[in-house]
Amino acid sequence: MTQASDLAAHYDLVVIGGGPAGLAAAAEAGRAGLSTVLFDENPGVGGQIYRAITSTPVADRAILGEDYRAGSDLVAEARTGGALIANGATVWSLDPARLVGVSIAGQARLIQAGRVIVATGSLERPFPIPGWTLPGVMSAGGAQTLLKAQGLVPDGRTVMAGGGPLLWLLAAQILRAGGRIEAILDTMPRRNWLRALPHLPDFLLSPYAAKGVKLLREVRARVPVIRVAELEAVGDDRLREVSFNGRRLPADLLLLHQGVVPNVNLAMAAGVAHEWNARQLCFQPVLDEDFNSSVPGIAVAGDGAGIAGGTAAAERGRIAAVAAIRALRPSAPVPDLQIIRQRLQREEMGRSFLDWLNRPADSFRQPEGDTIVCRCEEVTAGQVRAVADLGCEGPNQMKAFMRCGMGPCQGRLCGLTVTELIADQRGTTPAEVGYYRLRPPVKPITVAEFASLPIAEGERLAVEN
């Protein structure tokens, strides 16, 4: 495994994140002869979509599906390309001068990058319902990680709730793995169809249409699907029941999911300009067609650039890498961009339909009353709304008053909710309200790690802060 002491002080390209975008970018850059390092926080590459692709104990290929297996090719491509791939490497800082702070096994380093491709992907949209902090309530993505990486299948009474492609895919995977699901509580409003319908023709031409229909059939044949307008996890010290539509269902595990949103923390902390995407209901970086951000030399590729899925992420990674290669080594051969852009366009075709169809209901994005919004500081929706009523105009002021967003997750599980709550309460838009101002370190770094920086680097950081 790559250690901190193996790292050079400078690389032409630093890629952050080992999902499809990061792997494809590292493959292209390495092949073109750029000195390239890929930092990935997880024990193995693959990102969330191809999580544990090189080590999964799930031997039966049918369980996770062929799309998952496609990740193997990307890993092989990145490995033969010549890039250094460092796993267990947490990037805690990135500044506009492209100085990258990274920790591997408790050892910290500062690396100067000629260019940076941020490929930090997506995370699941917050799903703030009453009781979502109880042990026994987990994100669907989390359960999928356990299945892919450790071959763990939900056991006991499992209820799934929410909507979106990942929820249905996970349901199918659990069933194929011999698991049982008591019910799927579909929280997507039926009227979403009205806005989705005009985009149906495009979706039908996309690679996702046939697969999606097949998946829904597979799951619906074996699991009762109930449309719900309200949802609550009930229990004292852990989940005991799921309450919905005036009914209660005993449950040991509740898996929540209502789509994914870009993981913006690192890019925002680096000063990259972001904008509100009203269709996808999230902030995303402002990028040009090569995925260059507002900060020179820093690109954002993959789902972090706006949600489009794993296959699109890889194409975006390639495009960003080609831009880096052209900037740093114009004589190096690069693949035909036209072809890559065409493939990307095809991948993105069905997106509008999926976005509108799986647009989470307002009530599940903008909760009320005692529902916890900020899991770290245990701030409720009612408190955020009340403070907004008192005149608090934005998330940063809210942070100062309520401490929401100040905990270790740094707003990753409350940021969008707080923005939307303030907008709702003040009758304005999320674009107007904005997001938390983020500063490095974007991941907690210990005093011991800080002390492990080679002396010159530690001084530089101390002076800059």
Added chain:
Amino acid sequence: MFKRLADSGKSVALTVDGRPVDCRAGDTVAAALLAAGVDRCRTTPVSGAPRGPYCLMGVCFDCLVTIDGVGSRQACLVPVREGMAVETQSGRREAGR
């Protein structure tokens, strides 16, 4: 809450709050806890409510535990090692303490 699909991996022995727990090479600490039926990692500093792993991808920090004496490590990011001593924790959540 969870069962193992393929019980093929090499066995790894840990202790959780002093109790022996058997898990598999390739587990993260969070996966090992969940597979052993341990569904809480810590209590919160604000209300003392119990929390267990939620995201399993290093984002939520609800999985913080003390590993070999080092507090507030993200259980979902740390691979298991033979002989590891894992302790659930209360309140604290500052990295490394």
